[in-house]
Amino acid sequence: MEGEPTLQLRVFDLNCWAIRYLSKRRQERVQLIGDTLRREGFDLVLLQEVWSERDYSDLKVKLGGCYPFSHYFRSGVIGSGLCVFSRFPILDTLLYQYSLNGYPYMLQHGDWFCGKSVGLSRSRASAGMGVLASRPLFPPSSCQLHAEYCREKDAYLPHRLVQAWELAQFIRHTSKAADVVVLGGDLNMHPEDVGIRLLRGWTGLRDAFAEATRFEGCEDGCTLVPNNCFTVNSELLPFPLGIRIDYILYKAVSSFTVKCEELKTTTGTAPGMDIPFSDHEAVMATLRIRRQGQAAGDTLATAEPTLADVVTEARTEVGVGLRAARRQRYSAGRMAVLALLLLLLQAAAVLGALAGLAAGQPFPKLSFSLLAFLALGVLLLATGLHLFHTMEVKMLQGTEEQMRMALRALQERP
Amino acid sequence: MEGEPTLQLRVFDLNCWAIRYLSKRRQERVQLIGDTLRREGFDLVLLQEVWSERDYSDLKVKLGGCYPFSHYFRSGVIGSGLCVFSRFPILDTLLYQYSLNGYPYMLQHGDWFCGKSVGLSRSRASAGMGVLASRPLFPPSSCQLHAEYCREKDAYLPHRLVQAWELAQFIRHTSKAADVVVLGGDLNMHPEDVGIRLLRGWTGLRDAFAEATRFEGCEDGCTLVPNNCFTVNSELLPFPLGIRIDYILYKAVSSFTVKCEELKTTTGTAPGMDIPFSDHEAVMATLRIRRQGQAAGDTLATAEPTLADVVTEARTEVGVGLRAARRQRYSAGRMAVLALLLLLLQAAAVLGALAGLAAGQPFPKLSFSLLAFLALGVLLLATGLHLFHTMEVKMLQGTEEQMRMALRALQERP
Numbered sequence: 169m170e171g172e173p174t175l176q177l178r179v180f181d182l183n184c185w186a187i188r189y190l191s192k193r194r195q196e197r198v199q200l201i202g203d204t205l206r207r208e209g210f211d212l213v214l215l216q217e218v219w220s221e222r223d224y225s226d227l228k229v230k231l232g233g234c235y236p237f238s239h240y241f242r243s244g245v246i247g248s249g250l251c252v253f254s255r256f257p258i259l260d261t262l263l264y265q266y267s268l269n270g271y272p273y274m275l276q277h278g279d280w281f282c283g284k285s286v287g288l289s290r291s292r293a294s295a296g297m298g299v300l301a302s303r304p305l306f307p308p309s310s311c312q313l314h315a316e317y318c319r320e321k322d323a324y325l326p327h328r329l330v331q332a333w334e335l336a337q338f339i340r341h342t343s344k345a346a347d348v349v350v351l352g353g354d355l356n357m358h359p360e361d362v363g364i365r366l367l368r369g370w371t372g373l374r375d376a377f378a379e380a381t382r383f384e385g386c387e388d389g390c391t392l393v394p395n396n397c398f399t400v401n402s403e404l405l406p407f408p409l410g411i412r413i414d415y416i417l418y419k420a421v422s423s424f425t426v427k428c429e430e431l432k433t434t435t436g437t438a439p440g441m442d443i444p445f446s447d448h449e450a451v452m453a454t455l456r457i458r459r460q461g462q463a464a465g466d467t468l469a470t471a472e473p474t475l476a477d478v479v480t481e482a483r484t485e486v487g488v489g490l491r492a493a494r495r496q497r498y499s500a501g502r503m504a505v506l507a508l509l510l511l512l513l514q515a516a517a518v519l520g521a522l523a524g525l526a527a528g529q530p531f532p533k534l535s536f537s538l539l540a541f542l543a544l545g546v547l548l549l550a551t552g553l554h555l556f557h558t559m560e561v562k563m564l565q566g567t568e569e570q571m572r573m574a575l576r577a578l579q580e581r582p
Numbered sequence: 583m584e585g586e587p588t589l590q591l592r593v594f595d596l597n598c599w600a601i602r603y604l605s606k607r608r609q610e611r612v613q614l615i616g617d618t619l620r621r622e623g624f625d626l627v628l629l630q631e632v633w634s635e636r637d638y639s640d641l642k643v644k645l646g647g648c649y650p651f652s653h654y655f656r657s658g659v660i661g662s663g664l665c666v667f668s669r670f671p672i673l674d675t676l677l678y679q680y681s682l683n684g685y686p687y688m689l690q691h692g693d694w695f696c697g698k699s700v701g702l703s704r705s706r707a708s709a710g711m712g713v714l715a716s717r718p719l720f721p722p723s724s725c726q727l728h729a730e731y732c733r734e735k736d737a738y739l740p741h742r743l744v745q746a747w748e749l750a751q752f753i754r755h756t757s758k759a760a761d762v763v764v765l766g767g768d769l770n771m772h773p774e775d776v777g778i779r780l781l782r783g784w785t786g787l788r789d790a791f792a793e794a795t796r797f798e799g800c801e802d803g804c805t806l807v808p809n810n811c812f813t814v815n816s817e818l819l820p821f822p823l824g825i826r827i828d829y830i831l832y833k834a835v836s837s838f839t840v841k842c843e844e845l846k847t848t849t850g851t852a853p854g855m856d857i858p859f860s861d862h863e864a865v866m867a868t869l870r871i872r873r874q875g876q877a878a879g880d881t882l883a884t885a886e887p888t889l890a891d892v893v894t895e896a897r898t899e900v901g902v903g904l905r906a907a908r909r910q911r912y913s914a915g916r917m918a919v920l921a922l923l924l925l926l927l928q929a930a931a932v933l934g935a936l937a938g939l940a941a942g943q944p945f946p947k948l949s950f951s952l953l954a955f956l957a958l959g960v961l962l963l964a965t966g967l968h969l970f971h972t973m974e975v976k977m978l979q980g981t982e983e984q985m986r987m988a989l990r991a992l993q994e995r996p
Contacts, residue, residue, distance in 0.1 A: 239987075242980035243681065245969045259991060261984055262755050265681060267657065288755065341676050341702065344759035533948050541955045555659045566656035570675060573653075577673060 176429075177455040180210040181352030181416050183391075183448040185398070186249075188220045192398060193443060198223045200438055201445050202230040205253070209234050210452070213253040214352035217446075224251050241287035248285040261289040264338045266331040267563045270324060272556065286335050286353075288342055326489020328356065329482050330567045332363035336370040337570070347424045348457055349373065351417040354391075354448060359412055366482045369475040370574070373417035376428040376453040385433030388412060391449040395436035398447035416453040423460055430454040476578045483571040490564040497557035504550035510543040590843075591869040594624040595766035595830050597805075597862040599812070600663075602634045606812060607857060612637045614852055615859050616644040619667065623648050624866070627667040628766035631860075638665050655701035664701040675703045678752045680745040681977045684738060686970065700749050700767075702756060740903020742770065743896050744981045746777035750784040751984070761838050762871055763787065765831040768805075768862060773826055780896045783889040784988070787831035790842045790867040799847030802826060805863040809850040812861035830867040837874055844868040890992045897985040904978040911971035918964035924957040 185191050186198055198218075205213055205227075213235060218224050224240045231238070235253035241263045242248065248263065265285040332355075343349045351373060357363045359375070368375065377389040386393050390410030394401055404410060420426045432452040438445050514536070599605050600612055612632075619627055619641075627649060632638050638654045645652070649667035655677045656662065662677065679699040746769075757763045765787060771777045773789070782789065791803040800807050804824030808815055818824060834840045846866040852859050928950070 239983075242976040242983075243973075245972050245976075247976060258987070260751070260754070261987065262751050263681070263980065264678065267677075267679060337674070337676050340674070341756045341759055345755055345757075534951060537948060537952060559657075559659050562656040562659075562661060566677065569653075569656075573672070573675065 173459060175457040177212065177348075177350070177457055178208075178210045179350060179352060179416055179453045179455065180205065180208070180213045180450060181414060181452070182214075182445055182450040183216045183354040183414060184218050184223075184249075185446040185448065186218050186220060186223050188222075194223075197443065197445055198226065200441065200443070202227050204438060204445070205231055206234055209255075211255045212350065214350075215251050215253075216354050217249040218251050219246055219249045221247070227251075227253070239287070239289050241285060243285050248287060250285065250287040252287065252289050254289070258289045261287065262342070263287050264334070266334050267566075268327045268330045268560060270327060273553070286338055286351075288338075323492075326486050326492070326564060329363050329366070329485050329489075330563060332357070332367045333370075333482065333486075333567050333571065336367045339371045339373070343371070343419070343421050347420065347422045348426055349419050349421060350455070352415065352451070354414050356413050362478060362481050362485065364415075365478045368417070369478050371419070373419050374426075374428075376416040376418060376431050376451075376455075377412070380428040380431035380453070382430045383432070385431070386410060386435050386449060389431070389433060389451075391433060391451060392447070393436055393449060396444045396447060396449065397436075398444060414448055414451050416451050418453075418455060420457070425458050425460050427456045427458070428453055429456050476575055479571050479575050479578065483568055483575070486564055486568050486571065490561065490568060493557050493560040493564055497554060497561055500550050500553035500557055504547055504554055507543045507547035507550060511540065511547065514540050514543070587873060589871040591626065591762075591764070591871055592622075592624045593764060593766060593830055593867045593869065594619065594622070594627045594864060595629075595828060595866075596859055596864040597630045597768040597828055598632050598637075598663075599860040599862065600632050600634060600637050602636075608637075611857065611859055612640065614855065614857070616641050618852060618859070619645055620648055623669075625669045626764065628764075629665050629667070630768050631663045632665050633660055633663045635661070641665075641667070653701070653703050655699060657699050662699040662701060664699065666701065666703050668703070672703045675701065676756070677701050678748070680748050681980075682741045682744045682974060684741060687967070700752055700765075702752075737906075740900050740906070740978060743777050743780070743899050743903075744977060746771070746781050747784075747896065747900075747981050747985065750781045753785045753787070757785070757833070757835050761834065761836045762840055763833050763835060764869070766829070766865070768828050770827050776892060776895050776899065778829075779892045782831070783892050785833070787833050788840075788842075790830040790832060790845050790865075790869075791826070794842040794845035794867070796844045797846070799845070800824060800849050800863060803845070803847060803865075805847060805865060806861070807850055807863060810858045810861060810863065811850075812858060828862055828865050830865050832867075832869060834871070839872050839874050841870045841872070842867055843870050890989060893985050893989050893992065897982055897989070900978055900982050900985065904975065904982060907971050907974040907978055911968060911975055914964050914967035914971055918961055918968055921957045921961035921964060925954065925961065928954050928957070 182201065184198070184201060186194050188194070191197075201215075213231075215227075218227070218240070221240065228238050231253055235255055237254045237256065237258045239252050239258055239261050241250040241261070243263055243265050248265075252258065263285050264287075339349060339351065349371075355364060355367070359377075367373065377383065383389065387409050389412045391412055391414035392399060392404065393410035394404050394408065399410075416431070418426050418428070430453070433449045434445060435449070436444060596615065598612065598615060600608050602608070605611075615629075627645075632641070632654070635654065642652050645667055649669055651668045651670065651672045653666050653672055653675050655664040655675070657677055657679050662679075666672065677699050753763060753765065763785075769778060769781070773791075781787065791797070797803065801823050803826045805826055805828035806813060806818065807824035808818050808822065830845070832840050832842070844867070847863045848859060849863070850858060
C-alpha cells in the first residue's frame, strides 16, 4: 500500500471562549488566533464558543486568503458558537441541535440558551493539491456538549449522555456519505467517561491522542491545564495535571485509511506569546489519508461485548436521569395545581363578597391582590416547568428506548 | 434487467388525526386502522398524529403478529405523533426535530408544542422473503411539516420552507447509508408549492402519485376531500375536488431501481365501512425494488437550472420571513424596554416617597402595585418573545445562508 497517493490533513481545534463582555481579553485573543491560523495554514479549522458573529466575520475577513471556505452555525438564542474554516470547498452543511441541553432556569450555567449542537460540513479535498488521485469527501464536524459543573454530583450527566448518544447516532447516519470523518470539539468529558466510550464505541471513531505516532504538548494531552492563566484553579484541584476534554476524533468510512501522524497541544500559552488562545488548549492533528484497495467497512472500535457493557452503563445513567425528570415533572405539576386552587379560592371569596355573603371586607385589598398575583405567577412558572420536564422525560425515554434497541441489535449479531 | 431478483414493497401512509379528547371517534378509528393494517399486511406503515402513546401501544399489541417491528418517535411537549410499523427489522432510528415550528403563543394552532420532526428508521428487507438476493437497506421516514391555516395569508410559509429545507438536507445527508429511501407523510403543502418542489428537486425524491403506473382513489390523488365526513368544508371552498398534501416519496440510492407500480388512496371512507380512518385519506403505494448492475449515482430529480430557480424562490420567501421576524424581535425588545422604564420610574417614585420628597401618598397603593405587577408581567413576556424571535431570526438566517451556498454549488457545477 506504500507508494499509493496520500493526503496530509492538518486539523486545528479550539474552544475559543469568546463570549462578548464576559471573556477576558477576548478581542486580543481572537486576533491572536486569527494571526496564528493565517501563519500556520492548516487545512481545516474547527472552532467552538465563537459566540459573537462579529468575531466570526473578523476572522473570516482575516483568513479569507488561506481559508477561502468557512461556515458559521447559527442556533439557540445566543448561537451554537461553532464555526469551520477550510482550505477545501464546503459543499454542504447540516446542523443538528441536541434535544436536551440543560435547564432554562439554570441561568448561571447558560448552556440551555446556547443551543448546543453538532455542525456538519461536507468538503471535498481539492484536486489542486495534486497528492490524491481520487478526492476523499470528509464531513468535518465541530461540536460541543453540555459543560460539567460539578464532577461529584453531576446533575447534567444524563443530558450529556443523551447528547453523546445523539452525536453518535448523527455520525453513524451521516458518515456513509463521506470517505473520512473528522470530529473536533469540546466534549466536556474525560477520556474514560462513559459518554466518550459510548461515542467512540458506537461510531468507530478513533481518538487522535491515543493513536498519534508523535505527541507534543501538555502531559496526558490535557486541554484544561493549571498553568493556563485563565484557568480557575479551584476547579482543577482534584486533577493536578489538568484534564483532557477537547478531542479530535476521526475514522475512514469507505476505501480509505486514516492515520494520525502527529498530535500537538498548546501548553498554557500561545506559541511564542505570553497569553493563551483561550482557557482551553488548542489541539492540532496531522492526519495521513491513504486510499486502499478494498472498502474498509463500517467497523465498531470496541469489541462488541464491551460495547454492550458501555451502552448498558449509559442506559442506566439515562434511567437515573429519567426518574429525576419524572420527579421534577410531578413536583412542578403539583405546584401548579396548588396555585390554581389558591386562585380559585380567592375567586370564590371575591364572588362571595360581591354577593354580600361576607360582612365587610374580609382581607385588606392590597395583600389580597398581591396574593392573587403571586398565585398567578407561581401557576405560570410551575406550568412552564411542568411542560419543560414533560419534554425532558420524553427525550430521555426516547434515548433509553433507542439504547435498548441498540443493545438488542448488538446481542443478535452473529 | 428483467428476470433479476426483485422486492415488492407495500407502503401505507396515514395522518391518523388521533388527538386525545379532541379528535372525533378516535378510539373507533384507531381500532379500525389497526384491523385494516392487520388484514392487509403491508410491509411498511408510516403513521402521523398518533399523539397518544396509549394508542400506539394498543396498535403495537394488535399488530405484533404481522408487523413485529415498530418504533414511536418522542419529541416536544405532546410528542411528534410519528410512528413506524414494519415487517422488516428496524436496525436503528434517528429523530430530527425542525429548528422552527411556529410560535408558542399561537396556542390555537398548537404546532409549536408538537415538536414536529422527521423520524428515520433503518430497516433491512428480510432474506426470508426470498425474492431478493441482496437485501436493500431502506430508511423509511415519517414526517409532518407545519400546518397551513390560511393559504392567502400564510404566516407560517417561511417556517414550513425552513422545515422543507431541513428535511431535504436531512435526507441528503442520511440517505447515503441506504439503498432505497422511502418518505411518507403529511407535508401540508400542495404538489406545486415551492416547498415540495424544493424537497423533490434537492433530494431527487420521486412522487409516487406522479410516477405510479396504476392509480385508484380520489381525483388528482387528493388526501383532504370534501366527502370525508370529518373535513371542515369551509376550508376546502377554493378547492372543490380537495387537496393533496399527504405524500409517499421514494428514491433509489445505490445499485437499485425503484418503480411505483400502483398507488391508491381511500375515498372518504375506510374500505367497506361508513366512517373514514381519519380526516385525511390514507395513501398506499406498491413499490418494486430491483437490483441493477451499476450504481445509479445521486441524481437530482429536477434539471439544475430549474432547481436553482426553485432554491431562489424558496430563499426569497425565507427572506420575507426573516424581515418579519426581525420586526417582531424589535417590537418585543422595545416593549420590554418600555416596561422596564415604567418599573424603574415606579421604583424611583417609591424611593422618593420613602425619602420624604413627595408629600403624602401620590398614588393609591392598590393601583400602584397593580401597575407594577402589570409592568413586570409585560417585561417578562416581552423578554421571552424577544428571545424567541432572536432564535427565529438566527434559524432563518442560517437557512438563507445554506440556500445561498447551495445556489453557488449549483451554479459552479460543470
